[in-house]
Amino acid sequence: MGVPFTFIHAADLHLDSPFKGLAKVPAVVRERLRESAFVAFRRLVELAKRENVDFVLLAGDLYDAADRSLRAQLRLQRALTELAAAGIQVFAVHGNHDPESGRQAKLDWPEHVHIFRSGDVECRPAYTRSGELAAHVYGISYPTPAVTENLALRFNKKDGAPFHLALLHANVDGSAGHDNYAPCRLEELTASGFQYWALGHIHDRRILHEYPHVVYPGNLQGRSIRETGAKGAYIVTVSDAGSVLMRFKDLADVLWQEIKVSIEGIEREQELKNRLMQAVEELRKDADGRPVIVRVQLDGRGALHDRLLQPAVVEEWLDELREWLGAPEEADAWVWPESINVRTGCLLNLEEAANEEGFLGELLRQGLAAGGQAEQSKELLEQALDRLRSHPKVRDWLQQSSPELRAEWIRRAMELSVSLLREDETA
Known part of the structure; x- marks a missing residue:
């Protein structure tokens, strides 16, 4: 039997992400996005204090680049110092975006913060806020950006703790669309004897296995239209008997979304305008007061298909949709249409x-x-x-x-x- 404890599992902060390809967006949209990763991390710190968690796990890619900006490093230091002052331990590893080989400022980190080094897997004790041993936390950082070794094979449990957590930035079972760094197999993780694998690298939220738990929390803030929907972290509560309860918390500052609008059954542009506005307003209502960047996909078969294929017509629809929604400078909860894609079909069989x-x-x-x-x-x-x-x-x-x-x-x-x-x- 152990002691009950609670921790937060987050990953892929990508602090100071440049958000490329924003040259043509309004300045207020561009600046909100550039600050969004910091805001999401700020929300994580507030969540940890509000929930009285015992410790926080950060599973790699704390920064967006190997040569991390001074601004990102100073803000991370300030946030982790605040957690330490609240009696919350922090355990972190570096991933492929922010390996140890990158340029780093010489900063002092609080005693309650431990950033695992590369080389060998380390084991560190994690305590409850009342000082009882809750678990052993194991981790290893990337020495360089491209790590092709199966780092999971280096993890071995050490006696002396009731619960064992492994902190790793890795690609499990070769997940498509992600660089195959620190590749490993799910069966290797589940057979290792660890009760919880706190993973990073995959930006989608995934629970690959339960008991033992193998978990990707996804990133804190979407960085492109490929990263849509809620983004955040897991609050994980472990009972004295070892049962695990997970709660996801959406912490994103700006939402990226894709919506589909059908042209079926309509013959007039006015009807399409009405459908577009209704879909976007529903999106705004569901955003909980946050700004949204949206890609609209027109689909279905209908009489407007041929007209939508005319040169420059889609760009005209996009310009007008932006005009109808108003300038982002005029509201905090703005919606910015990123693009309109036509995936419609003609009525012809x-x-x-x-x-x-x-x-x-x-x-x-x-x-x-x-x-x-x-x-x-x-x-x-x-x-x-x-x-x-x-x-x-x-x-x-x-x-x-x-x-x-x-x-x-x-x-x-x-x-x-x-x-x-x-x-x-x-x-």
Whole structure:
């Protein structure tokens, strides 16, 4: 039997993230985003004090860059000093964004703060606020940005504590879309004897396993449209018998969201405007007073499809939507449309049109045939994108794209072709 205790598990703070690609957004949006990671971390500190947690675990990428800014280092020092003054221990590791090899200012850290070094896995005692031993915390930092070794294999429990927590920045089971640093397998973690693996690196919130717990809390603040929805940390309560209760707390300062608006059943632009405004206002209402950056996806099949494909039409819709919503300077809870993507379809039944005689029918027959066969669809796209294949990202996309995705792109190309050919006929 142990003692009950509570801790916060957070990761991927990315303090002072530059938020690239913001040159064309209003200054108030740009400045709010640049400060958002600090605000989210400030909320984490306030949460730890309000919940009277015993300690905090930070699982890597505290800073956004190896050569961390002085501003980020001083703000982290101030926040951790505040936690230490409240009797809250902090255990942290460095990840691939902020390895030990990066440039660091010479700063003093409070006694209650322990940042694990690279080299060997360290074991440190974690205490309750009343001074009782709660757990052993183990961790190791990245020495350099690209660590390809399975660091999880270095973790070994030491006797003397009722609960054992492992703090690691890693990619479990080769999660797609993330650099495969410190790669390890879930079965290795669950068989290690540790009761809780506090992970970082994956920016999505994931509980990979329970008893033992293997957990990614995600990052504190979304940094792009690829990181949508609530972002924050877990409050973890452990009973004296070792049972684990987890509560997620949304700490993000700015929300990134994607919404879908269908054109089905509408024929007039006014109806589309009404749907867009309704969707965005619902988004604003659900944001709990926080600003939102949103990407709108138009989907469904409808009469407006051909008009949405006209040159510059989508940009006009985007400009007008921003105008209707008002300037971000005029409200704290602003909504900024980042882009509008058109994924709509025409009302024409391609399968029926493929039975027609002539060029259009033949084009559709070949397209439908290619879309239904994996190898043929890949060959058709490679031919269509031949001039672009020298570009590494295009080449990788062709290699990695699924048959379903290729079929979808071929279908959309056919619909665009139909729209353009019909436009020529009526010109």
